[in-house]
Amino acid sequence: MTDRIEADYLIETAEDPARAAEVMAGEQSSGTFVSVPGEDNEGVRLARAVVERLEIVGDAERPSSPGATPGRPVLARATLSWPLSNLGPSLPNLLATVAGNLFELRAFSGLKLLDLRLPRAFGDANPGPAFGVDGTRRLTGVTEGPLVGTIIKPSVGLSPEETADLVRTLAEAGIDFIKDDELQADGPHCPFEDRVRAVQRVIRDHADRTGKRVMFAFNLTGEVDEMRRRHDLVEAEGGTLVMASMHSVGLTGMLALRRHARLPIHAHRNGWGMFGRHPNHGVSYVAWSKLWRLAGADHLHVNGIANKFCESDESSVASARSLLTPLWPDLPMLAMPVFSSGQTIRQAGPTWEALGSDDLIHAAGGGILAHPKGPRAGVESFREAWAAAKAGEPVEARATRSSVLADALGAYK
Amino acid sequence: MTDRIEADYLIETAEDPARAAEVMAGEQSSGTFVSVPGEDNEGVRLARAVVERLEIVGDAERPSSPGATPGRPVLARATLSWPLSNLGPSLPNLLATVAGNLFELRAFSGLKLLDLRLPRAFGDANPGPAFGVDGTRRLTGVTEGPLVGTIIKPSVGLSPEETADLVRTLAEAGIDFIKDDELQADGPHCPFEDRVRAVQRVIRDHADRTGKRVMFAFNLTGEVDEMRRRHDLVEAEGGTLVMASMHSVGLTGMLALRRHARLPIHAHRNGWGMFGRHPNHGVSYVAWSKLWRLAGADHLHVNGIANKFCESDESSVASARSLLTPLWPDLPMLAMPVFSSGQTIRQAGPTWEALGSDDLIHAAGGGILAHPKGPRAGVESFREAWAAAKAGEPVEARATRSSVLADALGAYK
Numbered sequence: 116m117t118d119r120i121e122a123d124y125l126i127e128t129a130e131d132p133a134r135a136a137e138v139m140a141g142e143q144s145s146g147t148f149v150s151v152p153g154e155d156n157e158g159v160r161l162a163r164a165v166v167e168r169l170e171i172v173g174d175a176e177r178p179s180s181p182g183a184t185p186g187r188p189v190l191a192r193a194t195l196s197w198p199l200s201n202l203g204p205s206l207p208n209l210l211a212t213v214a215g216n217l218f219e220l221r222a223f224s225g226l227k228l229l230d231l232r233l234p235r236a237f238g239d240a241n242p243g244p245a246f247g248v249d250g251t252r253r254l255t256g257v258t259e260g261p262l263v264g265t266i267i268k269p270s271v272g273l274s275p276e277e278t279a280d281l282v283r284t285l286a287e288a289g290i291d292f293i294k295d296d297e298l299q300a301d302g303p304h305c306p307f308e309d310r311v312r313a314v315q316r317v318i319r320d321h322a323d324r325t326g327k328r329v330m331f332a333f334n335l336t337g338e339v340d341e342m343r344r345r346h347d348l349v350e351a352e353g354g355t356l357v358m359a360s361m362h363s364v365g366l367t368g369m370l371a372l373r374r375h376a377r378l379p380i381h382a383h384r385n386g387w388g389m390f391g392r393h394p395n396h397g398v399s400y401v402a403w404s405k406l407w408r409l410a411g412a413d414h415l416h417v418n419g420i421a422n423k424f425c426e427s428d429e430s431s432v433a434s435a436r437s438l439l440t441p442l443w444p445d446l447p448m449l450a451m452p453v454f455s456s457g458q459t460i461r462q463a464g465p466t467w468e469a470l471g472s473d474d475l476i477h478a479a480g481g482g483i484l485a486h487p488k489g490p491r492a493g494v495e496s497f498r499e500a501w502a503a504a505k506a507g508e509p510v511e512a513r514a515t516r517s518s519v520l521a522d523a524l525g526a527y528k
Numbered sequence: 529m530t531d532r533i534e535a536d537y538l539i540e541t542a543e544d545p546a547r548a549a550e551v552m553a554g555e556q557s558s559g560t561f562v563s564v565p566g567e568d569n570e571g572v573r574l575a576r577a578v579v580e581r582l583e584i585v586g587d588a589e590r591p592s593s594p595g596a597t598p599g600r601p602v603l604a605r606a607t608l609s610w611p612l613s614n615l616g617p618s619l620p621n622l623l624a625t626v627a628g629n630l631f632e633l634r635a636f637s638g639l640k641l642l643d644l645r646l647p648r649a650f651g652d653a654n655p656g657p658a659f660g661v662d663g664t665r666r667l668t669g670v671t672e673g674p675l676v677g678t679i680i681k682p683s684v685g686l687s688p689e690e691t692a693d694l695v696r697t698l699a700e701a702g703i704d705f706i707k708d709d710e711l712q713a714d715g716p717h718c719p720f721e722d723r724v725r726a727v728q729r730v731i732r733d734h735a736d737r738t739g740k741r742v743m744f745a746f747n748l749t750g751e752v753d754e755m756r757r758r759h760d761l762v763e764a765e766g767g768t769l770v771m772a773s774m775h776s777v778g779l780t781g782m783l784a785l786r787r788h789a790r791l792p793i794h795a796h797r798n799g800w801g802m803f804g805r806h807p808n809h810g811v812s813y814v815a816w817s818k819l820w821r822l823a824g825a826d827h828l829h830v831n832g833i834a835n836k837f838c839e840s841d842e843s844s845v846a847s848a849r850s851l852l853t854p855l856w857p858d859l860p861m862l863a864m865p866v867f868s869s870g871q872t873i874r875q876a877g878p879t880w881e882a883l884g885s886d887d888l889i890h891a892a893g894g895g896i897l898a899h900p901k902g903p904r905a906g907v908e909s910f911r912e913a914w915a916a917a918k919a920g921e922p923v924e925a926r927a928t929r930s931s932v933l934a935d936a937l938g939a940y941k
Contacts, residue, residue: 144711145682158717159685180806182838200717201684207749207776208713211798215710215773218801219837269558271614272572297628298557300621304571304613336620339752339784360628363620365778371752385624388631389803389810393593396809397802424632425595 119196121167121232122213122402126193127175127225127395129186133166135222136193140164143217144197162201168194178224179395188224190395204240206366206406209233214398225395231402233409235443241409242370243448246379248439248474251413251451254355254379255330257291260505262330263497264292264478266455271298275305279313286321286329288490290483292476294332297360297385301337307345315352322353332358332381332414339371346376354378356414362386366410373411381453382412392425400434405442408450414476416453420465423457432469439472451476458482459527460520463500464510473501487526488519496523532609534580534645535626535815539606540588540638540808542599546579548635549606553577556630557610575614581607591637592808601637603808617653619779619819622646627811638808644815646822648856654822655783656861659792661852661887664826664864667768667792668743670704673918675743676910677705677891679868684711688718692726699734699742701903703896705889707745710773710798714750720758728765735766745771745794745827752784759789767791769827775799779823786824794866795825805838813847818855821863827889829866833878836870845882852885864889871895872940873933876913877923886914900939901932909936 128135144164175188202208214228244250252258265285267278285293301307311333322328335345335357342364346357358381359372373380390397404415417434418426434452441447452475454466459482467473477497486493496519503513503520514521541548557577588601615621627641657663665671678698680691698706714720724746735741748758748770755777759770771794772785786793803810817828830847831839847865854860865888867879872895880886890910899906909932916926916933927934 145685156682156685156690158687158690159682162682162685162717180838182805182840200715201711202713202715205713205750207751207773207781208711208715210776211710211713211749211773211796214802215798216801216837218799219805219831219839220801221836221838269569269572269575272558272569272575274571277569277571297624298614298621300615300618300624302613302615302621304575336624336780337618338620338780338787340787342780360620360624363623363778364780365776366781367749367751367755367777367784368620368780369778371780371784374751374753383624385628386631388629388633389627392595392632393806393809396806418632423634424629425593425634426632427595 118199118234120199120209120213120234121194121196123229124193124195125227125229125395126191126223127179127188128191128223129178129184129188130222132171132189132191133169136166136169136195138220138222139193139217140166140195142220143195143212143215144201161198164195164197166193167196175225175395179393180224182221183224184221199234199236204234204236206241206370206410210366210406227395228398228402230399231405237409238443238446238448242373242411243409243446244379244411244413244450245376246413247449248451250379255291256327259473260498260501261473261475261477262291263494264294264476265290265483266294266296266478266480267299268296268480268484270296271302271305273305275309275313278305278310279317282314282329282331283317284490286317289494290329292330292478294358294381294478295334297334297383300334307333307335308348311348311352311354315354319353328355330355332356334358336360336363339368342372343375346372346378350378356381358383360385361407361412366406369407369410369412379413380411381414382407382416384416388424400430401437404434404438404450408438408442408448412450414451414453416455419454419456419458420462420469421457428469435470435475439474453478460496460500460510460523461527463497464504467501467504473505482527485526487522492519492522495519531612531647533612533622533626533647534607534609536642537606537608538640538642538808539604539636540592540601541604541636542591542597542601543635545584545602545604545606546582549579549582549608551633551635552606552630553579553608555633556608556625556628557614574611577608577610579606580609588638588808592806593637595634596637597634612647612649617647617649619654619783619823623779623819640808641811641815643812644818650822651856651859651861655786655824656822656859657792657824657826657863658789659826660862661864663792668704669740672886673911673914674886674888674890675704676907677707677889678703678896679707679709679891679893680712681709681893681897683709684715684718686718688722688726691718691723692730695727695742695744696730697903699730702907703742705743705891707771707794707891708747710747710796713747720746720748721761724761724765724767728767732766741768743768745769747771749773749776752781755785756788759785759791763791769794771796773798774820774825779819782820782823782825792826793824794827795820795829797829801837813843814850817847817851817863821851821855821861825863827866828863829868832867832869832871833875833882834870841882848883848888852887866891873909873913873923873936874940876910877917880914880917886918895940898939900935905932905935908932
C-alpha cells in the first residue's frame with residue numbers, strides 16, 4: 116500500500132527523454148521557469164513529483180503535434196508519482212495533476228496518459244458504482260449471458276409515444292436492455308418527462324404481464340438539479356437505470372448525480388475520440404475509465420469488436436478487461452462494459468473469446484431491429500450466438516439447428 | 529435570428545468530403561448503419577442535421593490519426609446545422625451533438641470543431657458571466673490598464689501561512705490579482721479553509737490600511753457541495769473571486785457553481801492541450817470558450833504571447849479576441865482573458881498591439897517575483913510597460929526614464 120499516486124505516460128519527445136520527464140514532473144508539481152523564493156522549503160521539496168521509471172520504447176516517424184522542440188522524436192514510457200498530500204483523494208483535482216497542463220509542454224510532440232494507480236484513500240473518498248455487474252443482473256433478472264440490448268433509433272426525431280411504441284415492440288421481442296441515444300435528452304420534440312412516462316407505462320405493463328422488466332437507460336444529462344429531478348421521476352415511474360454523458364457532465368457532475376442516485380448510472384462516452392483516438396496523444400480509456408468508475412459509473416461504453424468507428428479491437432478489449440479488473444483487491448468497483456456500434460451476432464463469438472466473460476451489455480441497433488424475421492428473432496439470434504460462443508461451438512454449426520441464427524448469418528455479412 | 533445551431537468544422541478525409549460530411553450529419557442526428565422502421569417519419573426528417581456549406585481548403589500530407597478510410601486526405605471546412613428542437617438550449621447536451629461521437633468516425637483521419645453559432649435561446653437559458661470585465665474592474669478598483677497579476681509559486685508545497693506570507697509580499701508590492709495554482713486545491717498539506725482564512729486575513733488588513741483590495745482566485749475545484757461551501761467561505765472572509773478547473777468540473781459542474789455563486793468565477797483550462805493543441809483534431813478554443821462563457825465563466829485563460837507552452841501567438845490572440853466579442857449584440861457575455869505562462873514586461877507591447885484592448889489579466893510568475901529589485905519593482909515595471917504600449921512608445925524608450933523598466937529589460941531577455 117502506498118500513499119503516492121502513480122501515472123504511466125507514453126511520451127514523444129525530441130529532447131533528452133529523461134530531461135523531458137523531469138520537466139513534466141516539475142510542471143505538474145512545484146516548478147516554474149525561473150527560480151523563486153520558497154523552492155528550498157521542506158514542504159515544497161516533499162511535494163515534488165518523482166520520475167519513477169523511464170524506458171525508451173521506439174522512434175516516432177514524425178512529431179504528432181506541432182509546436183514542440185524540433186527534431187526527430189523518440190517514444191518512451193515514463194512513470195511519475197506524486198504524494199497524495201498534494202491534493203488529497205479528490206477526483207476533480209486528480210485530473211489537474213495527472214492530465215493537466217502537460218499536454219501543452221514544448222518538450223513533447225505527443226503525450227498520452229496510459230494508466231493510473233491510486234492510493235486506497237481514493238476508494239474511501241469516492242462512491243464507486245453502487246450496482247455494477249451484480250446489481251444490474253439483479254435488477255434485470257438476467258442471471259447468465261450478456262444483457263442483450265439495443266438503442267432507440269432513429270436517434271432523434273421520435274416523439275415520446277413513438278418511442279414508447281418502439282419499446283413495446285422491443286419488449287415483446289424479449290430484449291433485456293434499451294437505451295436512449297446520447298443525442299436524445301430533453302428536447303422540445305421529445306421532452307424527458309413525457310418520454311419517461313410513456314416508456315415506463317409500456318415497461319410496467321410488460322412486466323406485469325410477463326414478469327420481465329426491461330431496463331431502459333433514460334438520458335438525463337443536464338444541470339445538477341435537472342438530473343436529480345429526472346432521476347427521481349425515473350425511479351417513481353418504476354425505471355431501473357439512468358444515463359449521463361460523462362464528458363458533458365464532467366467528474367463533478369457525475370459525482371453529484373451518484374451522490375443523489377438510488378438507481379444505477381449508465382455512463383455514455385460520446386466525444387471519446389477526441390480524448391483517446393490518437394495513439395500518442397490524450398488519455399487511454401484504461402486510465403480514463405478508472406476515474407469514472409470511482410465517480411460512480413455502473414456501465415461504461417467500450418465500443419465493440421469490428422465496430423463502425425475507427426477503434427481497434429485490441430483497444431476495445433483492453434478497455435473492457437480493465438472494467439472487469441478490480442481497482443483494489445478488497446474494493447473492486449467493477450463496471451459493466453457496454454459493447455455497441457455496428458454489432459451483430461457475428462461479434463458474439465469474438466467478444467467471448469477476447470474477454471472470457473459475459474458480464475457485459477451487448478447492444479445492437481440494426482443488428483437486432485433489421486433481422487429478416489423481425490426484432491424477436493433478432494434478440495433470439497443474439498442469445499443463440501452467445502450460447503454457441505460459450506459452448507465453444509462455431510456459430511455456423513449452431514445455425515444448422517437454429518433458424519433465427521441461420522437467418523441472421525444470411526442477413527449480416 | 530435563427531432557431532438552428534450551426535457548427536464549423538475542419539475535416540480531414542480520404543473519402544469524398546461531401547459524402548463524409550453527410551455521414552457526420554447522419555451520425556449526429558438520425559442515422560444508423562442499416563435502415564430501420566421510422567426513418568420516413570416526419571419528426572425524424574425534421575431532426576436531421578444539414579450540411580450547410582462545404583469547402584475544400586487543401587491537402588493533408590498524411591492522416592493525423594489512424595483507423596480512417598485509407599488514402600491521402602484532403603482538408604475541408606464543413607458547416608453543419610441542427611434544429612434547436614432536437615435538444616433545446618442545454619449546454620451539456622449541446623456538447624454531445626456538436627462534439628460527440630464524430631471524432632471516431634472512420635470517414636475522418638482528423639476533425640476539429642472550429643466555431644459555433646447558437647440560437648439566442650441559449651442566452652436565455654444559460655447564466656453567462658455575472659461579472660465579466662466590468663464587474664472585475666469594479667471589485668478590484670482597477671479602472672484602466674490590465675489587472676497585473678501573479679500565481680502562487682511554487683504551485684504546491686507551501687502551507688497556508690507560507691502562502692499568506694507570499695500574499696503579503698505581493699500585496700505590498702501593489703499587485704491587483706493573485707491566483708492559486710491549479711494544482712493547489714484542498715490537499716492535507718494546504719487545506720482550502722485554512723488557506724482562505726490565512727490569505728484573506730492578509731488581504732483584509734492590506735485593504736484596511738491602503739484601500740486596495742487584492743483579488744485572489746481561490747481554487748475551489750471539487751464536488752458540487754464542496755464548491756458551494758468553499759464559495760460561501762470565501763465570500764464570508766471578504767474574498768472577491770473563486771477559481772475552478774473547467775475540465776475537472778465539466779459544464780454541469782460549472783453551471784452548478786455559477787447558479788450558486790455570488791462571486792465571479794475564474795475558469796482554469798488546465799488540460800486544454802489535449803482538446804485543442806492539434807491543428808486538425810479536437811476543438812478550437814474559440815468554439816470551446818463560448819460554452820464556458822455561457823456556463824458562467826468570468827475569466828478564461830488564453831495562454832500568452834511567446835508563452836512557454838507550444839501554442840502559437842496567433843492562436844492565443846484569436847482566443848482572447850473571441851472572449852471580448854459579444855455572443856449576441858444584446859447579450860454580449862464577455863469574459864476577461866487571462867494571459868499567463870512565461871510572461872514578462874516584454875509581452876505588454878505585443879499583447880496590446882494584437883488585441884487593441886487592455887481588458888485583461890496579465891499574470892506573471894517569475895516575471896514579477898524575480899525582478900532584480902523585488903516584487904514591487906516587478907509590478908511597477910509591468911504597469912510602466914503597459915503605459916508605454918498604450919502610448920505607442922517603445923518599451924526601451926520608456927526605460928530611459930523608468931529605472932524599474934530598465935532593470936526588467938536587463939533581467940528578462
